[in-house]
Amino acid sequence: MSAFIWEQLDKQFNIALEQRGEAVASISAAAFLDRDAMRSFLGAYKPLIEGLDDTVAAAYFSSWFGSIASAMHFSVSVHDVTPDFSLSNLTAHVIKETGFTRIGFQLTHGNVDQAPKDTMGRAAWRDLAFTQFYSHTARPLMECLSEASGLNVGLLWGQLPTALTNFREHCQTTIENEAVLRQLAEDEHFVQTGLPPQVFGRSKNPLHVSVRKIAHPLDPNKQLHMKNVCCLQYLRQDRYYCYTCPRLTKKERAEFKF
Template sequence: MIPALAAFFPRKLAGIAESLVLEDDPRPHVPGAALLDRDRLRQVLGAFSASYAEPDAQAVATQWSKWHFSQFLPPVLIANIAGDWLLPTAIDRIGIVLSPDSRTLAIRLPGEGARLPVSGVQRFSPLVEDHLAPLIAAISRASGLPAKTLWSNAGNVAETIASECAAFLGEAHPGVADARALLAARLWPDGRRNELFEPVRYREGRRRRRICCLRYRMASLALCKSCPLDKVPPRGRHGGEEQPGTAE
């Protein structure tokens, strides 16, 4: 674990921080900025698609993004929420350690970070503007996957981490309250659309995503456990239908 983060992680969540490393990590890595190049990103997604018997380009992209967000967002958000700590996660400053099949294994940071300079929902602005927004735009360009699906994938992870933090810090904790406020706000304070608005909803005791991730388009994958759909659409495996599960 990066030394500066040790105080922020409860014992049961400490392993989550292992996906963040510093520049002395010896493993080969891809510069984050390279993933903003459409051709280079398509190479990464193409290598990842070899894991599936019948890869669908958009389903491959959604699965790759979900894996990346699940490695990247939990430690970054826990540090932010629990420790008021801002990590240097701008996509053009980091490196990404990939597995042999091109999954994100670790994020190589240029430094240990510093105390957050702001509070409120703005505490999450650097993460959203400097990492999520450019990477999501790049994945959407490279794959044709709607950006709203990718934002939903990120929001799904963010909501899970906010709930985990609430479980050990309490809902009244300032960082938890700010995270809840971000996910409940349609707009940023400056009036911009908040792409992370309400990624999941709870209905009749069941947690459901607001927007389907489209992973079902590959025959080898079932609906995810928080899917807004009850069954795979008849034409879902080969595209052509309107994206389901997008109710406002």
């Protein structure tokens, strides 16, 4: 994998081969599947975002994990490679920045798997890559987050479509190559409609959702994407629901104060 692609993963998705910044807390490998270790990690993260309980820390962590999912789609569709995003190769760091706290991701090694050149071979490679990512990386992580925090696992899965929607919109405004954009759309369609619910451990594929739009509050000529599910921001000290939260009524959104 070229240095250029790693630069993109670092810049766009907060993923690096070396730790960026001093970590307040970290979790990696088998600890991602350890309920007590995950609870300790969330306990360190929660006060830094002024969370009132562990559920908001879990929801925010899942939202940050959306960058890993987006990076997976980016790598597969734009560069025809898959980095090793297995939990055994992944570390998450809680890092304090000026004015906010982020979750940074680090890979132990930079090994990648290259897609076959032929169309049928690539399709089979893509199908397996996404199946393994969502069943062996995302699913056990979401389930452990749910067990550690008490938050319904559906709300954790629900953070990912919002991240992937934002990723898609970014690609549509920054990528000019029509063939690459078509590949992105085809691969996303497979993930949404081709992956069975069993891959996610759910009764329905949690990524197969409709994106709703609402009026932009400051520009009548623009629209905003409504979040897929609530991110639980209201469970942070002195915070309220986001303007794009699906829990808000039209009346509440009209009266929203910025």
